[in-house]
Amino acid sequence: MSNLPAHASPALAPLYSPQASSPKRIDGLELTSSAHEADIQAGQNAVTTRALRHEPPPSIISPAFTPPATPGFSTPSHPRPPRSTPVDTSQSDSPFPNLVDTLPAVECDVRARIPTTTGHEMWLHVYRNNIDSKEHLAIVFGNNIRSRSLDSERPGETELDRMTRGAYVGRLYPGRTSSRVEQIKRVEGTTLRAKAKPDIREFEKSNGSIVTSASSASSTSSESGDVLTSNFALPLVRIHSECYTGETVWSARCDCGEQLDEAARLMADPHLSPSGGAIIYLRQEGRGIGLGEKLKAYNLQDLGNDTYEANIMLRHPADARSYGLATAMLMDLGLSGEKGIRLLTNNPDKVRAVEGPGREVVVKERVAMIPLAWKTGGKAGIRSEEVEKYLSTKIEKFKHMLSQT
Numbered sequence: 001m002s003n004l005p006a007h008a009s010p011a012l013a014p015l016y017s018p019q020a021s022s023p024k025r026i027d028g029l030e031l032t033s034s035a036h037e038a039d040i041q042a043g044q045n046a047v048t049t050r051a052l053r054h055e056p057p058p059s060i061i062s063p064a065f066t067p068p069a070t071p072g073f074s075t076p077s078h079p080r081p082p083r084s085t086p087v088d089t090s091q092s093d094s095p096f097p098n099l100v101d102t103l104p105a106v107e108c109d110v111r112a113r114i115p116t117t118t119g120h121e122m123w124l125h126v127y128r129n130n131i132d133s134k135e136h137l138a139i140v141f142g143n144n145i146r147s148r149s150l151d152s153e154r155p156g157e158t159e160l161d162r163m164t165r166g167a168y169v170g171r172l173y174p175g176r177t178s179s180r181v182e183q184i185k186r187v188e189g190t191t192l193r194a195k196a197k198p199d200i201r202e203f204e205k206s207n208g209s210i211v212t213s214a215s216s217a218s219s220t221s222s223e224s225g226d227v228l229t230s231n232f233a234l235p236l237v238r239i240h241s242e243c244y245t246g247e248t249v250w251s252a253r254c255d256c257g258e259q260l261d262e263a264a265r266l267m268a269d270p271h272l273s274p275s276g277g278a279i280i281y282l283r284q285e286g287r288g289i290g291l292g293e294k295l296k297a298y299n300l301q302d303l304g305n306d307t308y309e310a311n312i313m314l315r316h317p318a319d320a321r322s323y324g325l326a327t328a329m330l331m332d333l334g335l336s337g338e339k340g341i342r343l344l345t346n347n348p349d350k351v352r353a354v355e356g357p358g359r360e361v362v363v364k365e366r367v368a369m370i371p372l373a374w375k376t377g378g379k380a381g382i383r384s385e386e387v388e389k390y391l392s393t394k395i396e397k398f399k400h401m402l403s404q405t
């Protein structure tokens, strides 16, 4: 896996733009000196190598656009099982968080396959709901997690309609005419294989949707050779709130970009998350207060207040997010029920909140997210005065558990 910054998007500059050819190369062509020829050859080899690896050329990763501590830039590619703690909230006597009585209704509108700059693929799902007009997202890794509402039939739709909204099995290719042909082929294939190996996909003929019965009892060996417990095979889930400043414009005031990158790294790696995973990406900027208010809070912080105090001064609750949407989306993705999930969070209160009012989702394990800067002794991750203050406030005021023990 390459270590490109999260924002290394082809949108920043066209591939092979005229700027990419340097004056040095033009000189080389005129003078035909051997040194310059070697340079040209080396350049061409580099381009070919990048093309083979599907990497963007370096010209689009301009130093001017890349601050020294870009979140996720130094994400280690070394697969290492994440640290996790078993949880069982049914045994807990800690006070329940304020939960909504009824979960919102959600429907997956559309999904598409997104190849990423790390070389992995993810499935981006756009959801609609009955409590706000925002497009909340599910970023799904692996092929075992499918949306029920996306797969279900809609009245009067054609096969092209189904493929256009992403309700197909397998992959799209030019000229494909049916969302189901692949399904039927797969069913025939899996019925035969299912007799030998019962933990693969089953096909439910009644409504045409795919039902996944992933094995949750298998043991998997980690890189170090340790045999990990059965929970390791549970899907990994993260609830992530939109942070424009931390994820898009390189802010080092918080660690949101780094956390999003780390979640994707863990879920995309089949060694670390064999059942795949889902990031529920909620469009609630600045813990639900909006970008404008968040910027005011930053100014109050520069005046000497911490994150918590700044929010109180703006008359916002310290954390205005609600998790009902996340629970409903996880249920739609087939991640509810006793089988359980692993939740990627440092916030123990989030565990109970995500499970929902009737414990519709069961968190079997909490997987901690240690800031890269702490994990690597400052060699990687975000380094700024602001992020240190932000993390200290998280611990003191929001009772997050960032301890490495």
Ligand SMILES: [Zn+2]
Pocket: 243, 245, 246, 247, 254, 255, 256, 257
């Ligand atoms: Zn942030």
